[in-house]
Amino acid sequence: MRTGSTAKRSPDVSPWPKPEQREINRALKREAVLLRAVEFFNEKGFHATSLDDVALSLNVTKPTIYHYFANKDEILFACVQRGLEEIGQAAQAAEQAGGNGLQRLRALLIDYAMMMSDGFGACVGRTPDHALSAESLSRIKALKRDTDAIVRRVIEAGMADGSIAVADVRLTTFTALGALNWISRWYDPAGPLSKREIAEHSVATLIGGLAARSDSNRRGE
Amino acid sequence: MRTGSTAKRSPDVSPWPKPEQREINRALKREAVLLRAVEFFNEKGFHATSLDDVALSLNVTKPTIYHYFANKDEILFACVQRGLEEIGQAAQAAEQAGGNGLQRLRALLIDYAMMMSDGFGACVGRTPDHALSAESLSRIKALKRDTDAIVRRVIEAGMADGSIAVADVRLTTFTALGALNWISRWYDPAGPLSKREIAEHSVATLIGGLAARSDSNRRGE
DNA sequence: TCACGATTATACTGGCGAGTAAACAACGTC
């Protein structure tokens, strides 16, 4: 596992490597561990994933992983945190986009659902509270509250502009995000539908509801 | 752990214990193991649950548990199977009830959501595929397909009688059940709402949708 | 070229937990 090959450099004038190149390599290696670990976590679950197996798949040994991470819990935490950061950024972008509340909510939920299909986003959906240490869990919960807060603000904005009508914003947020979180559990990349098709349909179902829109199904019947 | 107390008998005439009483006691002990094990599985997850701890909480030792179950996987399988049986029976009852498709679907989903709040039903929602052995998983998937099939038939009946309108029955079933499955992940018995209140609201949200019913939000816009 | 820090590997500890062998206790039948 000697790094025999030199990375092809950008057409930079200086022939000497920048002092920060080592930091970049270190970050790249750490990222490689995370990307591989999240695959294992998503497929086997946290407890059934051994760091020996993760290391083997990266052609290194386990102590190498411990060079970049303090312990196994930190690796899981980093994966879930990354997923929540991606989700949070997408949620913020959707909140700040144009359109009424419903349109922004629709875009937000579609992005959310797509992220639940694989990678770090799926890790968010697939990681139960008890897999994380108490300290990690409290930090993760804080991040989740941030995302929830954005979703609720968008729903409230939609209620204010008349495009959304729900009885309880908090429970509605749980219900909608629950449906999309579950995609992390059943989405199959080998299945007939793409993650976007699934996302769009699931969100359309949440927005439109199951009831046929007719006088016989008026709300509150 | 000696069984010092005699169970109070029904007012039966014969003073001799029935030969089947031992079978009944055996079944009661097996049930006690399941009821306790599912609490541990729901709280800690399958892998983080040790049978030593389960046994200790029942005031017996681990080999006693192995007297009633072949292995740990069989215990988890029995818990999930029990949950799916309860869900399946409720689904069948709802399918055969009166009312149009939407009314039957509403009753079915409320029962389903309530069962997701605790016990064996929550175990169904909280058990990822990779926690089960391959053989157990294939049997569990068969049971899940049965339940899914009932939900789809009720949706199809509702589409036929005009009370339900959805674009894709299969994806709609996944989305709706996903939302309710997620209740197993966040329901808190100490929270302000009862499981019935949460169930009724979540199902109302799924049925009614997030969009306000107005001309500006017509389906397909 | 050498020293030093960073990176990685070898070998290992310690603990946990699934599962079991053998022994003991309790129960039921003859």
Next chain:
DNA sequence: GACGTTGTTTACTCGCCAGTATAATCGTGA
């Protein structure tokens, strides 16, 4: 009362895995 069966305990094996001590290798700077 003896014996067989059932239920339970004690003591244990074995394997796995998180995590680490120490050594070796590599890369960089002087």
